[in-house]
Amino acid sequence: MPPLPTVVVTGGAGFIGSHTVDRLMETGHRVVVLDNFSTGKRSNLARWAGDPALDIVTCDITNGIFAALAPLTKLHGPVERIVHLAAQVSVVHSVANPHVDMTVNYGGTLHVLEYARAHHVKKVVFASSAAVYGDVTQLPVAEETACQPVSPYGIDKLASELALDYYANVHGVPTTALRFFNVFGPRQDPSSPYSGVISIFTDRARAGKPLTIFGDGSQTRDFVFVGDVVRGIVAALGDGNSRMIANVGTGNEISVGELARTIVDLCGGKSTLEHAPPRAGEILKSRARVDRLRDALGVVAQTSLVDGLRATLA
Numbered sequence: 251m252p253p254l255p256t257v258v259v260t261g262g263a264g265f266i267g268s269h270t271v272d273r274l275m276e277t278g279h280r281v282v283v284l285d286n287f288s289t290g291k292r293s294n295l296a297r298w299a300g301d302p303a304l305d306i307v308t309c310d311i312t313n314g315i316f317a318a319l320a321p322l323t324k325l326h327g328p329v330e331r332i333v334h335l336a337a338q339v340s341v342v343h344s345v346a347n348p349h350v351d352m353t354v355n356y357g358g359t360l361h362v363l364e365y366a367r368a369h370h371v372k373k374v375v376f377a378s379s380a381a382v383y384g385d386v387t388q389l390p391v392a393e394e395t396a397c398q399p400v401s402p403y404g405i406d407k408l409a410s411e412l413a414l415d416y417y418a419n420v421h422g423v424p425t426t427a428l429r430f431f432n433v434f435g436p437r438q439d440p441s442s443p444y445s446g447v448i449s450i451f452t453d454r455a456r457a458g459k460p461l462t463i464f465g466d467g468s469q470t471r472d473f474v475f476v477g478d479v480v481r482g483i484v485a486a487l488g489d490g491n492s493r494m495i496a497n498v499g500t501g502n503e504i505s506v507g508e509l510a511r512t513i514v515d516l517c518g519g520k521s522t523l524e525h526a527p528p529r530a531g532e533i534l535k536s537r538a539r540v541d542r543l544r545d546a547l548g549v550v551a552q553t554s555l556v557d558g559l560r561a562t563l564a
């Protein structure tokens with residue numbers, strides 16, 4: 251039997267990463283997770299415990315990935331493709347610690363690209379973010395929109411996209427950057443105050459606790475279910491679409507206030523809504539144009555917000 255194609259998933263113990271690992275394992279890949287477990291958890295991958303097709307390596311991306319991968323490639327052959335998700339994920343944290351954000355998010359991407367260049371990796375798929383756009387006036391926001399990030403997190407994601415383009419152009423490394431909008435679903439960790447708003451709201455609404463809305467609640471987001479995001483990642487991992495940047499969202503937006511009321515209703519209506527001052531670096535309006543996701547990658551988000559919320563609550 252030919253060896254299974256090896257896919258490396260950096261940040262594979264995290265929220266989006268572990269769902270990506272699930273899909274890759276289900277479709278017959280050998281998967282190597284590189285993660286420092288700063289926000290990721292081994293329990294997210296518990297379902298694959300003992301499966302010889304999955305290797306989990308503790309690795310800080312800021313130290314590079316050559317040493318972490320060398321023993322495994324010696325055993326199983328070369329890495330074919332990489333999904334690069336490992337990151338410092340908090341916009342607020344990036345405002346307070348811009349150097350840390352640059353080292354992990356931009357520096358980590360450079361380490362991944364250096365490995366891909368040296369080992370002739372067939373595709374690098376990078377988790378970029380809608381944060382690269384900053385505060386846009388025209389919605390839905392298309393990939394051609396001029397990027398004006400308003401946080402170090404957005405700047406480092408944009409710099410990473412430029413690095414992907416450079417490695418594709420100059421070194422021939424095939425790359426695709428996916429600009430995720432607001433991803434939600436099971437396993438998103440509500441324990442951090444900077445975690446995804448849906449995970450925090452569902453966690454509190456289930457317990458009947460008040461929900462805190464930063465600002466007046468009129469800020470909008472394009473919330474996309476994690477299963478749909480994984481379909482985008484898997485499609486981008488294929489050959490083709492190199493040097494491409496694609497939004498990953500639904501093309502719909504909802505205000506945070508309306509989201510809060512929907513979640514409270516789904517949880518039986520016990521929680522009250524409270525307001526706190528707006529947060530630094532937060533964008534006001536967000537909705538993806540999703541034509542490229544559909545036309546180039548053949549992916550259309552299928553899960554409605556309410557269905558996704560029900561799956562998250564379950």
Ligand SMILES: NC(=O)c1ccc[n+]([C@@H]2O[C@H](COP(=O)([O-])OP(=O)(O)OC[C@H]3O[C@@H](n4cnc5c(N)ncnc54)[C@H](O)[C@@H]3O)[C@@H](O)[C@H]2O)c1
Binds near residue numbers: 289310337
């Ligand atoms: N969740 C969203 O709405 C969203 C939106 C846009 C972009 N993204 C991007 O998607 C990716 C995945 O995010 P997520 O929501 O799953 O968050 P997450 O925190 O669950 O996953 C990030 C993973 O990276 C790991 N990690 C962090 N620093 C690391 C380091 N120095 N070395 C190795 N591993 C490290 C963490 O332990 C974790 O497993 C990130 O790049 C994030 O910026 C997420």
